[in-house]
Amino acid sequence: MRKISLTEKIILNFMLLGMGIIIIIASYSFYTAKDALMNRTFEQLTSVRTVKKNQIESFFNDRFRDINLISGSEDIKKLLSIIDSYNFNLNKQSNNIHKNKINEEYNRYLRLYLNSCGYYNNLLIFNNNGVGLKINTFENDSNAVSIDSISNYHVKDLISNIYKNKKNYLQDFIINKETNKPTMYLGSAIYTNNKQIIGIVALEISADAINAIMLENNPHNGLGKTGESYLVGKDFLMRSNSRFHDNSLLKTKVETPAVTNSFSNISDIGIFKDYRNIEVLSAFSRLSIPNLDWCICAEIDLKEATIAVYDLRNNVILISVLLSVILFVSSFLISKRITRPIIKLKEATINISKGDYAEKIPVYSNDEIGALTESFNFMVNHLEQQSIELQEERKLRMQSVLDGQEIERQRLSRELHDGLGQLLIALKLRLEGLNFLDKSKLITTIEGIKKLFDSTIDEVKRISYDLMPAVLFEFGLAKAVQNLCEEIENRTKIKIHFSFECDSDILNKTQKTYLFRIIQEALNNIAKHANATKTELSLIHKSNKIYLKIEDNGKGFNLQERMNQKNTNGIYNMRERINLLNGEFVIESELNNGCKIKAEIPLD
Numbered sequence: 305m306r307k308i309s310l311t312e313k314i315i316l317n318f319m320l321l322g323m324g325i326i327i328i329i330a331s332y333s334f335y336t337a338k339d340a341l342m343n344r345t346f347e348q349l350t351s352v353r354t355v356k357k358n359q360i361e362s363f364f365n366d367r368f369r370d371i372n373l374i375s376g377s378e379d380i381k382k383l384l385s386i387i388d389s390y391n392f393n394l395n396k397q398s399n400n401i402h403k404n405k406i407n408e409e410y411n412r413y414l415r416l417y418l419n420s421c422g423y424y425n426n427l428l429i430f431n432n433n434g435v436g437l438k439i440n441t442f443e444n445d446s447n448a449v450s451i452d453s454i455s456n457y458h459v460k461d462l463i464s465n466i467y468k469n470k471k472n473y474l475q476d477f478i479i480n481k482e483t484n485k486p487t488m489y490l491g492s493a494i495y496t497n498n499k500q501i502i503g504i505v506a507l508e509i510s511a512d513a514i515n516a517i518m519l520e521n522n523p524h525n526g527l528g529k530t531g532e533s534y535l536v537g538k539d540f541l542m543r544s545n546s547r548f549h550d551n552s553l554l555k556t557k558v559e560t561p562a563v564t565n566s567f568s569n570i571s572d573i574g575i576f577k578d579y580r581n582i583e584v585l586s587a588f589s590r591l592s593i594p595n596l597d598w599c600i601c602a603e604i605d606l607k608e609a610t611i612a613v614y615d616l617r618n619n620v621i622l623i624s625v626l627l628s629v630i631l632f633v634s635s636f637l638i639s640k641r642i643t644r645p646i647i648k649l650k651e652a653t654i655n656i657s658k659g660d661y662a663e664k665i666p667v668y669s670n671d672e673i674g675a676l677t678e679s680f681n682f683m684v685n686h687l688e689q690q691s692i693e694l695q696e697e698r699k700l701r702m703q704s705v706l707d708g709q710e711i712e713r714q715r716l717s718r719e720l721h722d723g724l725g726q727l728l729i730a731l732k733l734r735l736e737g738l739n740f741l742d743k744s745k746l747i748t749t750i751e752g753i754k755k756l757f758d759s760t761i762d763e764v765k766r767i768s769y770d771l772m773p774a775v776l777f778e779f780g781l782a783k784a785v786q787n788l789c790e791e792i793e794n795r796t797k798i799k800i801h802f803s804f805e806c807d808s809d810i811l812n813k814t815q816k817t818y819l820f821r822i823i824q825e826a827l828n829n830i831a832k833h834a835n836a837t838k839t840e841l842s843l844i845h846k847s848n849k850i851y852l853k854i855e856d857n858g859k860g861f862n863l864q865e866r867m868n869q870k871n872t873n874g875i876y877n878m879r880e881r882i883n884l885l886n887g888e889f890v891i892e893s894e895l896n897n898g899c900k901i902k903a904e905i906p907l908d
Contacts, residue, residue: 326627334620338613342585345609346573349531349587353602356533357589359517360600363423364474364593367490367509370421371472375492375505378740379413383429384494384503387437387451406449410439418507425487426508429494430454430463432501462491463504465595470501474595477511477543477554486511486553511544511553518544531604536563538597548580558601562588566599578603585609718877731756780808781816781843785823789841796831798856799838806845810907818881819843819852819905826854826901829874834858834899845907852903860893878903 374380386405410427418424418441429437436457440448454463458481465473475489491506518533527533535543540559546552558579565572571589578584584603591598731753738749776784782804789800808816823841830836836858844851866875875891878901882889887905 323628323631326624326631334617337616341612341616342609345585345604346587348527349585349602349604350573352527352531352533353587353589353600356518356602357591357600360514360535360591361593363513363517364596367423367507368472368474368594371490371492371505371507374414374417374507375494377413378737379410380429380494380505381502383410383437384431387429387431387435387503388433406437406439410449415441415444423509423513424507425510428457428459428489428491428504428506428508430457430459430504430506432503459489459491459506462489462506466491466493466504467501472594474593476537476596479554514543515545515553519547527602528604528608530608531602533600533602534558535591535598535600536566538567543598546579560586560601562586562601562603563599566590566601567597575606583607714877718874728760731760776816776820777813781811781820782806782808784820785841785843788820788824788827792827792831798831798836800827801838801840803840803842803844806843806850810845811850815850815885815905815907818885819850822852822878822881822903823854825874825878830854830856830858830899834860836898848907850903850905850907852901852905854901855898857898860895860897860899862895863891863893866893 383406414427418427424441427439427441429439434454436452436454438450438452438457442448458478459475462473462475465475470493472490472492475491477486477488479485480487488509488511489506490509491504493501494503494505496502514535518535520527520533532547534546536558537543540557540563541554542552542556542558544553546556549556556579560578561576562574562578565574566588567590569590573585573587575583576586578586583606585606586601586603588599588601591600735753738746785804786802789802792798793800811819823843827839827841830839834856836856839854839856842851842853844853879889882903882905885905887903890902891899892902893899
């Protein structure tokens with residue numbers, strides 16, 4: 305049997321070692337990449353689900369704002385008064401006069417408003433005598449108006465719920481018997497000045513508006529060719545059209561694990577079979593919409609999601625084969641380089657064994673190369689460390705700049721929204737109301753508008769001052785807060801008792817600014833909303849901590865309900881500033897029992 309040479313042994317060992325490393329790396333790369341691709345797909349689905357969920361919830365929040373605005377408008381009350389005078393027993397000509405009056409009144413303002421929305425098919429108004437009015441928002445003549453008995457409009461549940469609960473009601477999709485299409489209604493009561501219900505107004509919401517948000521066929525939207533997002537009701541029927549089934553709203557049943565888990569208040573991801581009995585990746589969640597119990601699912605076929613995984617597998621196999629060939633060639637060349645001096649040593653040893661001492665053995669040493677390699681590696685490591693430190697420093701600086709800009713934008717946005725924005729809205733409403741006032745009341749209203757303009761100008765000055773309270777840094781936190789208290793006392797007649805037991809010098813600039821902004825936000829909220837007559841404010845330094853306490857005797861509020869509302873910028877603003885100071889924030893309030901705010905901030 306032929307002996308295996310040293311070169312062959314080295315090549316074989318290199319090959320075995322190299323193949324083992326390639327198999328381990330290839331397997332690890334494949335499974336890591338597979339997990340990464342699956343996670344990325346789930347993240348895309350979760351992102352689509354979150355975006356669509358926010359869009360749908362925002363859509364219905366906007367519709368509730370629309371119905372609140374419309375139900376309180378004078379135009380609706382005028383239309384209702386015309387309906388009250390309608391008599392089914394009158395002749396056709398008299399009824400046409402009523403319809404013409406209704407169409408003329410509707411064209412003043414409501415048509416422009418509803419057409420600009422584009423989400424409503426019909427406007428319905430019902431009086432307490434059982435008479436109903438329906439106006440088609442897409443037509444512009446008396447044919448758009450129909451008056452009939454309230455029992456013929458398929459909104460019995462809507463009307464009974466509004467009368468019973470005395471609040472807005474959103475009726476889930478039903479099949480409209482006239483059009484044989486799914487439709488839903490949003491209604492509100494019409495009140496007199498004495499808070500008596502005199503009628504009901506409802507908007508018929510088009511199913512196309514829901515489908516426009518949910519249904520997308522663009523393969524570049526993150527859902528590929530087989531992905532879709534859809535809505536499902538508590539009865540497991542679709543509330544939006546499917547990408548694969550036309551007219552699936554209220555027709556396609558989706559009783560899948562994703563829907564079942566959603567209605568168990570579980571928002572998650574998973575791999576399930578969908579309503580087509582096809583395995584899909586799914587991201588699901590329950591929606592938060594008043595009077596509606598819906599869930600949302602964003603899904604994509606597992607087969608499409610894993611195409612890239614199997615492409616990656618094939619690429620890994622191809623790369624492994626190429627690496628094996630390269631490894632073989634490299635092993636051969638490296639082994640020859642390693643064995644050459646060993647062979648020379650062998651030949652020299654044989655010659656010496658024969659008594660030939662004249663031949664000198666070359667010294668094959670890697671000391672210099674090793675030292676050079678070590679120096680080079682040290683240099684590379686040093687340069688790499690410097691590069692990492694420079695990139696980290698640049699990242700931190702850029703983050704600090706962007707965070708500062710974002711915080712300032714958010715604060716200014718809240719100031720404009722809560723102060724100037726509300727005054728401008730009030731001005732707009734007062735100006736719009738001039739068309740409906742008697743001349744006798746016009747001068748009084750204009751005087752009120754002038755005062756509102758003065759308040760707007762004062763608000764602009766206040767916002768300008770609040771952008772940079774110079775007194776805070778010139779005279780200290782105590783003086784700045786004292787000035788703020790005096791300004792609010794003069795403006796609102798609220799008695800504010802301010803106790804300051806703290807040395808301003810122990811606070812840095814950020815702590816002073818944030819504490820001032822927190823106090824300013826709290827006092828402004830008390831002045832605007834609390835109806836308080838007395839407020840206790842204290843700022844105390846004790847045990848290397850700052851203790852802030854603000855307490856009023858106002859009307860208070862339900863904290864849980866307030867936190868669920870959208871307009872909680874003030875509370876959120878205070879809590880975020882405390883968090884930035886690494887402190888603790890607690891707010892306590894009950895109806896008719898005032899509000900108490902406590903904060904604890906470490907000085908270090």
